[in-house]
Amino acid sequence: MPTAAPSRDGPEPAAIHARQRWMSVLAKAPAEAVERAWRDLRPPPGYDLLRPAETGLAMIQARMGGSGRPFHLGEMTMTRCAVRLADGTTGFSHIAGRDRRKAELAAAFDALLQRPADQARLLADVIAPMERALLARKQATADKVAATKVEFFTLARGD
Amino acid sequence: MYVAVKGGERAIDNAHRLLAEARRGDPATPELSLDQIDQQLALAVDRVMTEGSVYDRELAALAVKQARGDLIEAIFLLRAYRTTLPRLAVTCPVDTARMSVRRRISATFKDLPGGQVLGPTFDYTHRLLDFSLAAGGGVEPVDTPPGAPTAPTATPKVASLLASEGLIEADDADPAAGPAGDLTRQPLTFPAGREVRLQNLARGDEGFLLSLAYSTQRGYGRSHPFAGEIRMGEVAIEIVPPELGFPVEIGEITLSECEMVNQFKGSRTEPPQFTRGYGLSFGEAERKAMAMALVDRSLRAAELGEEATAPAQDGEFVLMHSDNVEASGFLQHLKLPHYVDFQAELVMVRQMRHDAMAAAEPGDG
Amino acid sequence: MSGPLSPPGLGAGFADPVGDAQRSFRRIMDAMARPGTVVEVGGAVMPPAPLMPATAAVLLTLADLDTPLWLDPISADAAGYVAFHCGCTVVPAPEQAVFGVFADGRRLDGLGRFAVGEADYPDRAATVVIQVAGLGTTGGRRLSGPGIDGEARLAVDGLDDGFWAFQAGNRLLFPLGIDVVLACGHRLAALPRSVTVREA
Secondary structure, three states: OOOOOOOOOOOOHHHHHHHHHHHHHHHHOOHHHHHHHHHOOOOOOOEEEEEEEEEEEEEEEEEHHHOOOEEEEEEEEEEEEEEEEOOOOEEEEEEEOOOHHHHHHHHHHHHHHOOHHHHHHHHHHHHHHHHHHHHHHHHHHHHHHHOOEOOOOOOOOOO | OOOOOOOOHHHHHHHHHHHHHHHHOOOOOOOOOHHHHHHHOHHHHHHHHHHHOEEOHHHHHHHHHHOOOOHHHHHHHHHHHHOOOOEEEEOOOOOHHHOEEEEEEOOOOOOOOOOOEOOOOOOOOOOOOOHHHHOOOOOOOOOOOOOOOOOOOOOOOHHHHHHHOOOEOOOOOOHHHOOOOOOOOOOOOOOOOHHHHHHHHHHOOHHHHHHHHHHHHOOOOOOOOEEEEEEEEEEEEEEOOOOOOOOEEEEEEEEEEEEEEEEEEOOOOOOOEEEEEEEEEEOOOHHHHHHHHHHHHHOOOOOOOOOOOOHHHOHHHHHHHOOHHHHHHHHHHHHOOOHHHHHHHHHHHHHHHHHHHHHHOOOOO | OOOOOOOOOOOOOOOOHHHHHHHHHHHHHHHHHOOOOOEEOOOOOOOOOOOOHHHHHHHHHHOOOOOOEEEOHHHHHHHHHHHHHHOOOEOOOHHHOOEEEEOOOOOOOOHHHOOEOOOOOOOOEOEEEEEOOEEEEEEEEEEEOOOOOOOEEEEEEOOOOHHHHHHHHHHHOOOOOOEEEEEEOOEEEEEOOOOEEEOO
């Protein structure tokens, strides 16, 4: 049975990597996109709340000079949630901001994505489109920013 | 000394209503939405997040609206709200070298790898009031180069370029230094470690830091600075939830970072090398990050064996007076009733005047 | 959807995190403020063995990310439970802890190693929960001090005899010293650093 905490030998690095990817995408995707993806599940599965969505703060650490010892920069709001599906699979979410509904759905998706029977379909139908949208937004910004890159022309000076 | 004063409740209630009315202004003017403040007064939101010490655009926009645009009042509101939330996590240190850069300039190297990227900057504007904005003009689109989408370019830190030749001091990365102090958990004590100073400066009032930084440039603790690198953009935030045991990204935030390269020093044992100062703030707050970097460098005077003679080099002076919530609270407490205090002084001054006049009076002769 | 549960093997925390923590806080505060008072806490809480519901209630109410916790070797397996429900870090040495737990009052190795505070900051002292076999308010030791009108009685079963000598020494450190909570099932009593204890 899948469990939340890593077992003594720990899950496979590849499995962790895959989970980090979908958790990151769910955290960054707009709330409406997560809500829409949830409504598109037919029927949306039931789940129990292990730890109802809770909003609090994360203290952000930075490094002196960018790479030195850590210091505390300031806090940010975050929301976390833990759910359990009927088969016992647990799902977690930790997302920036104060959207409790989004945190709950992200935790439910995290649980569903761990089930081998659902994983491939959900990665293709839910995670990949969200990831593409996030990348497209980043790319649009990068294109505009690139237009402000300076090309220097060195002028020859007389001696 | 204060005395309990009762009464005035009706006046206070009505003052609150009058404030609400003044906040709303003329009802014929459309009301501001939080989205409008977030999008169109974005730098006010950034300042409130930085000095309020909570990254949450919507909360900061609400604070700006509630405070009628008084940013120090808004910062106070955000700081107060922050105390109602539990701390759920401490993030992994952010890696600004992996920032999705929207602006990145260096005043020390023209041809730095990754290039000079101007981004959305006020620099090069003529600071002429633009009356087309008053008329609600449109926006001219950015002239993006046609063809293939921009490939991501690596943007190594300027400091790392200098470090490869040993020309700049290394970042203090002593792993034996123990966990970083946290001002929100332990009170400030002196001398304060650099990590506590940086936390204090990051929350500190921009105007105060700007003036202090300016004072060092004018000669009160000169540090001969160059803007080695200024960058702004998005960085991913990771935490390691205990129930998972591996890092997960919870989102992205915008940061402004400034790395100052300062006057070099050398000794018999160490060849001359540049020193550095560091500034980092939430959102687009480049002036704040630059001022912070200059003041950070000034506060390192003792550590670098420099004589501390100027205000910006005095840790206790700077750190105890940088917080605008504390400062405005202590200043504004002067509005509280001091009736008894003042009555006592009044009696004393009258008595002293009486005594002085009696002494000056000529004798009967 | 039903109410909050727990991951397999972890056991239930508070069903209503805010309300339950507030009710439980009030009772723990009463116990601290009036030494010799036994209060009931931790109604539906189901911690993993060997933690008692009262011990879990104290941790669920007071412990969080900012309060490092030390668990004695017997209760070490409860680390997952407190990490999940309280979010607190479990530390290896009593010196680093703000809260400590001894699962068996007859085995108190390390009790003398907790922080007792500093002259400038007496609040930087640990609170230690000790699980015992019985708690009663008739007979037993005589308590006096702040919060006690004259004298109170506290009878404790299953507590190492050496504890009382330690407690007397702790009293002498006042205003420094650790605060102790004695837990028994769903009940608890407190021995704050200010209490003076005499034999019956």
